[in-house]
Amino acid sequence: MRTLLARRSVATGTLGAVAAGSRVAAGIGLSALLEGGNAFDAVVAAGLAETVALPSKCGLAGDVVAIYTRAGDSTPTSLIALGGAAAGLHDAAAARGWDVPATGGLSVGIPGAPAGYDRLGDLGRLGRPRLTAPARALASRGIVWSPLSALLAHEARDLLAEHQPGGSVFAPATGPIEPGAVVPLPGMARLLDEFAERGAQLNGGRVGEAIVRRVTAAGGCLTLEDLTTVTVDEAPAHRVDTAHGPLWATNAPTYGRALTEVFADGEASPAGPDRVREVLARQARGALALAGEGTSTVAAVDREGNAVVVVxxxxxxxxxxxxxxxxxxxxxxxxxGRGFAFEPGHPNAPVAGRRPLTTLHAWATRHTGGWVLGATPGGEQQVPWNVALLNGLLPTDRTENDLGQALVTPRWQIGPDGTARTEGTELPAFGARSSHVLVRTGTDRATAAADPRWDGAAVSA
Structure with a gap:
């Protein structure tokens, strides 16, 4: 079974390839390649489609972290579109004795996603209206509510009911949405129309005003001015030299630094749970949480040698x-609410403009013919899962088959008590909620791969 899943996880083509956490998003990304776009066009089209297909995970009020390479690059680029603290958050937290809930009005961060998608689109060829159109059409005609979406809505039913007691499009007061139901999202279609017109400035107009009204009504402190402060941090990704070659990852404030530190000791043996626990303990976030489902990943590669992974x-x-x-x-x-340390004087406290520490990160490695880039969602389990995957990739000169085999290798994760749990023993086989996407550049082909554990898919042409 593992051999079959490994083979089906990988797609290789001569034009390009796309991997995503949503099958429909992967197809929409491939359509951008077929229409003459490059990998950046494909990843933005797929990413915007995921904001419609996976609204519990990602959206235009979220954040974007990416790593990319272009033909001839010697170093990958780290891209971080993550809003800083609202100007009033520090004082609001202090007034509450630093007891700030992880959800609700004060937990809302300044969205970086519009600026992130817009910048990645600038590296493409097709333009924002074309890249937005398929996602807009999907929202208008409706998404098919998947078993995964039904599960996540069930897990969040109390949270959604607390803040929308009259129900919402994702959790109607009449009862849960059944898997297979078609759910039109006309509001999201209007949102994508606004993004097509305004791009990175999305929240400077009507959308931003609506966000501020909703947050204020829930006791938050975001202002329209706060929403216009996002900048995209684009810089060479940082590098460490491992026993098996260099490894690059996204820069601070992402957990890319934690991932590379795991491999930076130069030991030839695979990195294990003890090393990961040691590194994560220095992130000062307390006990590890179980993996969440508030994140997704998309990736694309083209025949020109461009490759990009978005979290x-x-x-x-x-x-x-x-x-x-x-x-x-x-x-x-x-x-x-989740990223800042609500403690006066803490280096991760919500000082105005400071970006919070985030578990999001993506990485890159070299092979003889080019690059391999990857990432997974998973909250604080992203580092353990990426380590487990890279243990199978770093020691070899990776082929397309290596990617599939690495994806089906049992994952291990670290529980709140610090105990490591491995698929097939303490966890069911394929029981982790990892959802890796990988892309590989080559001299005459492009490869993408998607984790078989959930609803991801890889397609190519």
Missing amino acids: HSNSFPQFGSGLVVEDYDLVLNNRA
């Missing part, structure tokens, strides 16, 4: 803050 997120665990802006079917993130 986009509403934060942890699912449906972010629990607040929905009804006019736009928009789930608001809780990056501030």
Whole structure:
């Protein structure tokens, strides 16, 4: 079974390839390649489609972290579109004795996603209206409510009911949405129309005003001015030299630094749970949480040698803050509530403009013919799962088959008590909620791969 899943996880073509956490999003990304776009066009088209297909995980009120390479690059680029603390959050937290809930009005962070998608689209060829159109059409005609979406809505039912007691499009007062039901999202279609027009400035107009009204009504402190402060941090990814070659990852404030530190000791043996626990303990976030479902990943590669992986997120665990802006079917993130340390003087305290520490990260490695890039959702389990995957990739000169075999290798994760649990023993086989996407550049082909554990897919042409 593992051999079959490994083979089906990988797609290789001569034009390009796309992997995503949603099958429909992967197909929409491939359509951008078929219409003459490059990998950046494909990943933005797929990413925007996921904001419609996976509204509990990602959206235009979330954040974007990415790593990419272009033909001839010697170093990958780290891209971070993550909002800083609202100007009033520090004082609001202090007034509450630093007891800030992880969800609700004060938990809402400044969305970085519009600026992130817009910048990645600038690296493409097709333009924002074309990249937005398929996602807009999907929202208008409706998404098919998948078993995964039904599960995540069930897990978040109390959160959504607390903040939308009259029900919402994702959790109607009449009862849960059944798997297979078609759910039109006309508000999200309007949101994507606004994004097509305004791009990175999305929240400077009507959408931002609607966000501020919703957050204020829930006791938050975001202002329209706060929403216009996002900048995209684009810089060479940092590198460490491992026993098996170099490894690059996204820069601070992402957990890319934690991932590379795991491998930076130069030991040839595979990195294990003890090493991961040691590194994560220095992140000062307390006990590890179980994996959440507030994040997804998309990736694309083209025949020109461009490759990009995007991690986009509403934060942890699912449906972010629990607040929905009804006019736009928009789930608001809780990056501030989950990411900041609400403690005066802490280096990760919510000082105005400071970006919170985030578990989101992506990585890159070399092989003889080019690059391999990857990422997974999973909250604080992202580092353990990426380590488990890279243990199978770093020692070899990776082929397309290596990617599939690495994806089906049993994952291990670390529980709140610090105990490591492995698939097939303490966890069911394929029981982790990892959802890796990988892309591989080559001299005459492009490869993408998607984790077989959930609803991801890889397609190519």
